[in-house]
Amino acid sequence: MNQIQDIVKTYYGETLSTSNDLKTDACTTADSPPPHVSAALAAVHDEVASKYYGCGLAIPSLLEGLKVLDLGCGAGRDVFALAKLVGPDGHVTGVDMTDAQLDVAREHEAWHAEQFGYDAPNTRFVKGYLETLGELDLEPNTFDLIISNCVINLCTDKPEVFRQAHRLLKPGGELYFSDVYADRRIPADLAADPVLYGECLSGALYWGDFQSIAKAAGFTDPRTVNHRRLGIIDPALKDKLGPIRFASVTARLIKLDGLDAACEDYGQAVIYKGGIPGMEQVFVLDAEHSIEAGRVFPVCGNTLAMLMDTRFAPYFDVVGDGATHYGLFPGCAAPDVFASTDEDEAPASPGGCCG
Ligand SMILES: C[S@@+](CC[C@H](N)C(=O)[O-])C[C@H]1O[C@@H](n2cnc3c(N)ncnc32)[C@H](O)[C@@H]1O
Incomplete structure (x- = not known):
């Protein structure tokens, strides 16, 4: 365990008791899920839900029967919602390094299985570090879906997390995850600040570096699903961060061989x-x-x-049969994730919309 992992473990295992203890709106989400996803989230036990520290909706569509892995599952809110959505023939594994979070998750496994009418839990919680995922008992090329919610920013070896996710996914599977990004590389003195780091800010990847790291890991064409500018509410934190802009982004990285480096038009x-x-x-x-x-x-x-x-x-x-290449596909542009949107103007209260 390195010093940063130690700080993060203490932050999520001891410093924070519930979502309401958060000092910024970085770990809150304004996404409004479709009704069946809202119902699955509402079915999660209150104690688990109160320890939700995600920053977006890391739940894609079409989940029935899937084998899912949640990187940095915390107390398991997304794991249990997904356990309902994948159904009894699907399975969800959560990995986290913090015992206090995993204890809450494990205490509620049987309760959720009973609520969902399953004979046995379709969930599993594994203790481990995302930087050394390769050492855990997880079979390569077997997961249909890997999710993660506000965790990779906290990891000390981010390229390795993306490489391991790529290794664990089946071909055609996806890493669908929400995380915080910065509009520039974070200076070392801010990255060393335990509160800024724990609050998912100063460990955030520069958006440009995320694109390169994802591509180097084998995810040739990262896609942005949605994005939200983060508001820094605490004046002291805001002062320390100065002009740096942060965004919470939900992205999907699909494991597919043979993708083009750019969007190409085959008619x-x-x-x-x-x-x-x-x-x-x-x-x-x-x-x-x-x-x-x-x-x-x-x-x-x-x-x-x-x-x-x-x-x-x-x-x-x-x-179309795709036999002819017509050059670059017209009008293919990635969104500016740091642009303000209407949602950003909504008043945010610390931890207030973590449900
Ligand atoms: C912001 S919380 C999010 C938890 C959960 N995804 C949720 O939405 O509630 C971050 C979680 O990631 C875990 N974590 C952070 N760094 C980790 C690492 N390097 N390896 C494993 N887990 C890590 C923490 O223990 C914590 O539970």
Whole structure:
């Protein structure tokens, strides 16, 4: 265990008792989930829910039967919500380094299985460090989905976490996660501040470095699902951080071989057939791709692969054989995650919307 891990463990194991103890709105979320996800979150035991410290909604669509891994699961809020959403044929494993968090999660496993009407828990909690995930009893190439909620910013070897996630995912599987990013590299004196670090700020990756690290780990085309500028409420913290801007971003990194380095045009389109729970009318792949059911929707080669070489394939038809390359796909731009949005203007209270 290194010194930073020690600080983070103390912060989440002892300093914080519930979400209300947070000093900034970094670990809160303004996302509004679809109804079936809201119902799953509402079914989580109150004690577990009170120890939720995530920063976004790290729960994608189409989960039934999936094998899921939660990196830095804490007390297990997302694990238990996912346990309901994957159903009795699915399974969710949570990994965390902090005993106090894992104890709460394990105490509530049987309760959730009973609530969901399962014969036995479809959950498992493993103690471990994300920097050494390769040493844990987790089979490579077996997970359909890996999630993480406000954790990778706290890790001391972030590239290794992305490499291990890539190793553990099945081909076509995805790392779907929410985390905090900065608009620049954080100076060393701020990174050494235990409160700024524990509050998910000064360990945050520079957004540009995240893109390079994800690509180097094998996730060729990282996609932004949604983003929110973070407000720093505490005046002392705000003063220390000066002009640095932070954003909470939910991203999806899909493990697919053979993706292009840029969005390329092969003259193809998809038609969403509808039917994905919570996205019956419009399927949202990411911030740039909201695909209406029944409409011919032109896509680049990478987006086509993300739809047709993954669990989403049965819900789409393809137009075009992709035999001809027409150059760069027009209008393919990534969002500015540090831009202010209407949601950012909403008043934030520390820990107030962690539910
Ligand atoms: C901000 S909390 C989020 C917890 C949980 N994902 C949630 O949404 O409630 C961060 C969690 O990550 C865990 N964590 C931080 N760094 C870790 C590491 N290097 N290895 C394993 N767990 C880590 C902490 O113990 C803590 O439970």
